[in-house]
Amino acid sequence: MKLKHYLTFALLATMPTAMPMAAQESDSEQEGTMLHGRVVHADGWGYNFSQYGFYSFPAVENTTVTLEKKDNTLGENGFYGDGKFYFSEPLEFSGTLFAINFHCVDTSTFEIESTKVGDYYPDSEDMMTSACAYDPTTKTGYAVSVSATNTSIFNTVDLDDGTLTPILSGMTARLLTLACNNAGMMYGVGDDGIFYSVDKATGALTSIGETGLDPEGSQSMAFSTLTGKLYWCAYFADETAGLYEINVSTGEASLLSPMPGNEQVVGLYVVDPEIELTAPDVVTDLKASFENGNLTGTISCATPQKTFDGNPLSGMLTIRVQIDQDEPEDFQCEAGKTFETTKTLTQGMHAISVSAGNSAGFSPSIAISVYIGNDSPGAVANLTFSESDGTATVAWDAPTTTLHNGYLDTEGLHYTVVRHPGNVTVKTNYTETSFTETLPEEYANYYYEVTAFVDDLEGATAATNKIICGDAVSIPWTETFDTADSFDLFTSTTETNEGNIWEWFESEQSARYYYSSYLQADAWLFTPPLKLGTEHAYKLTFKVKTADSFTENMKVTFGKTNTPEGQTATILDLHGYTSPDGEFETQTAIVKVEEAGNYYIAFYAYSEADSYYITIDDIEVTEDVSTEGPAKVSNLTAQADPSGELKADIAFDAPTTKYNGDPLTSLSEIKIFRGWDTEAIHVFENPSMGSHMEWTDENAAHGKNVYRIAGFNEAGEGESA
Structure with missing residues (x-):
């Protein structure tokens, strides 16, 4: 007797927690894995939206795509959660975004269950991209949006109305996908082809490795609960598409199958094969103990005492342990006992999943994510910057956390300090937690960034407050x-x-x-x-x-x-x-x-x-x-020719003082310019100071003419009128 299909999907989480996750199954079991999502483009569709809808395809070589239900509602995003599929629909005309509608679909029927009509004239950053997902551990939606200035924003999504609430504005990469295994480990693929881990609490990205591909446009990926595999429906600039499997340890993507019609899939989720009711229940109390940054430690758990349907369980069980995407190892242990094995792992983040099996099959697995070895330090605390008489004082407390909740080697802590603006490194391999320095004389908005290190492991960077100080700005x-x-x-x-x-x-x-x-x-x-x-x-x-x-x-x-x-x-x-x-x-x-x-x-x-x-x-x-040059001329007039000819009569009195108000002792020239042009249209040579001067512009332009008159002496050009 079988219980049900297991659904998995794109979601987000960060903290290492124990959540159900099925173990690696045999090849025959894997053949039952079905992928689902919305197809928004395929060969021959052009701009015809009538083929939009929900489609499915098996996770096998040479896959085939089957229509489940047409739905020509626009929207190149979506995520699955608890039997529902959520996506947003932009209402646009002539490039103007008038509203965003948020839809909830019942995946048992693929009928739209509810629609929230959005406010008029929303901002572009209110629209989630294909990088969106659901976290079943917190029942929370997440999405990346993009501002009008092309800034990536990491948000939570209100499942009732689709409202996005920013967590981070200014992500360090443009993500095209998001997915999370149910160990709480969240990942994304950027438009740079890099595979990232993502901190859902902060939106911070950590590069894992190159996928080897150059994706473009809307696309999606999702984990399988039973196999732990990460499937990616990748899409490319040449409008081709493929189904790939990503190695979460390295980021490398391996082609599983071309998409037969180059289907562009968003909102990918997975339906895994069914679980036998007489298989063991899940293991409990899964732990990984690698003390004080050691690379060798133990993995332990309590084996189940009941079957998956709740009946008593006895005898020897197969305990299957999988590290990341390595081949799983099988061990033997009695039901209701404590299992423990010793492992030596590499430094870094590892996903450890354990399941129990008998003749009926394997349970879903329990998985945890742990960081092995010395971890990169978190940000320094209580960072301050003050300034007095041009001297900067910067102080902080040593970090007490790490980037991945691993071990912090406090004896290896040191710091790099950079002053801004200018990106000037003022301290390297610095082991103290305060310093002073004389600031540059330049007027600027100064601040410092302090980055913590443990040996060669670079940690988080923290920035101080900003202080504007320095001398007044020199000219130019x-x-x-x-x-x-x-x-x-x-x-x-x-x-x-x-x-x-x-x-x-x-x-x-x-x-x-x-x-x-x-x-x-x-x-x-x-x-x-x-x-x-x-x-x-x-x-x-x-x-x-x-x-x-x-x-x-x-x-x-x-x-x-x-x-x-x-x-x-x-x-x-x-x-x-x-x-x-x-x-x-x-x-x-x-x-x-x-x-x-x-x-x-x-x-x-x-x-x-x-x-x-x-x-x-x-x-x-x-x-x-x-200011030693002549003051501006006085009594300046400019009159258009009364007959309508393109002429202008200009008259003025030559200056008698310097620009600074002192008496003028010499006047070598007075020049007439068109506006702020530098080439004169007429020059009066050696004019008398205070004399009345007249000149007619025989080449006035049709329309408005602007004239500028300036006197010259040994100091050069004077004040203009």
């Missing part, structure tokens, strides 16, 4: 907002503490103010302190962009403090501004200070409520003309 200075760290050097605030503020805009690597529906903008963005002198004026250039159908208001100011009240001069006012075609436009302004010192430039957004956005980028401050 450029900021391109390529990283969030660069934005941290700016101060973003509001004067009223209401409404939105400037923020780093990751997708365009820029700074952006985003509107409030109800409040007028009152958002200040202050640069780092800039070291300015009186010998030169300074040219500020930056790029600004708005939506092409909205007008925005922004001033550029400067002053001695990074507070609204400390901004004493306005150098540019873009009132009612819209950038051409909604693209970036370069703006220029001049800064001139009366007293040398540290100054802050500010970008002040004051758009009306319910406007849209202002984006700035590529800020640059450079030395401009000498």
Whole structure:
């Protein structure tokens, strides 16, 4: 008499716990293993979704694929759990994601049991990818999603409505699959072809090895409970597909069968052969004792006293022990006794599974995952960073944990310390838990990373708090907002503490103010302190962009403090501004200070409520003309020709003072330019100081013309008007 089919599936877990897991079966038993999943593409389908649905195929060479039920609901993801299949369906039109529906399917009938209609206009990161799974030990779903900026996010999944709750944003690899054996060991394959173990508590990835393949697109994998094998339905860029078995110890993938129609399978799960009721029940109290980092230790368990259907069990049993995916070993032990065997293993993580057998067959196995040998240390604790008068003090407590819950050799602990920005290694093979150093003079947002080692085993890295310190920024200075760290050097605030503020805009690597529906903008963005002198004026250039159908208001100011009240001069006012075609436009302004010192430039957004956005980028401050040069001309006028000809009459009075206000003693030239062009369109040679000058532009352009006039002396170009 047989009990039932055993289902296994893609899931997640991390801690070494004892959970049911069947032992390696004979080849004839393995032939009964059936794989199930949703097929979302196959040869000849094209863009026809009518063939979408649930399919099955045996885990054998030259497999054949059988339709179980058509379901043309879109969605290239899914996972099985406790008789249900969960997947999400994107509702899109013309590239816009309008909603995400979350479906629950009863796998006994393959009918949709429930559908949760999602909110309108969700973010892309709310949609789970094919790397999704279920943990039966906690009844929890997990999924990887991808943000609009292509960042991988590790989430839990609410099984009622499909809501994703982030655990980690910024995974170190893009996973295409997730699966877990019921020992609690979780794995994934990345788009880099690497096989990873995954910590479900943190989303941290550890590389195990190369699969030898280059996967692309949605795909899935799942463990067999009875055999412990990991099956992977891999998919590739050339739209071919294959069924592979992955060695969880090395990551190597071996081809079991091509998919006959190059079926692209998501949400893979496994139905194993049936269990005989008179076979032994599972073993209990499975332990692996490898003390103090030793590679030799014992594996022990209590053998069952009952059959799988609960009747008394006696006599000798076959105890089958399997380490990772090695060939299992059989031992003899009486029912109801303690079994123990000595093993020597390699350093690293191992899956140990044990099952009991008699003439009727084998029980499902119990499996544990253990780390053998010295383990890599966890992160240091209580890490602090303080600064005083340019001296940094960094301190921490030694780690007390390891990365895989293995043995920590505290005598071998040492540390590497790296200072950021700059990725400067300041300590290697360091055995103390604190140090001081003099920080660079450069104004920056400093922090440290401390990595613990045990001998050559690299452990976890911890980062300190960040502290902005150093001298004011020297000129020339450029900021391109390529990283969030660069934005941290700016101060973003509001004067009223209401409404939105400037923020780093990751997708365009820029700074952006985003509107409030109800409040007028009152958002200040202050640069780092800039070291300015009186010998030169300074040219500020930056790029600004708005939506092409909205007008925005922004001033550029400067002053001695990074507070609204400390901004004493306005150098540019873009009132009612819209950038051409909604693209970036370069703006220029001049800064001139009366007293040398540290100054802050500010970008002040004051758009009306319910406007849209202002984006700035590529800020640059450079030395401009000498303040010993001539001041700007006065009484400047430019008049279009009244007859409508393309001419313009320009008139002004020559300067009598220097840019710094001192009397002007010489004036060699006055040049007229088109805007900020550097080639003059007309030059007045040796003009008299204070004289009235006129000139007609015979080649004016049709439309708006902008002229710039500047005087010259022995100090060079002076102030422009």
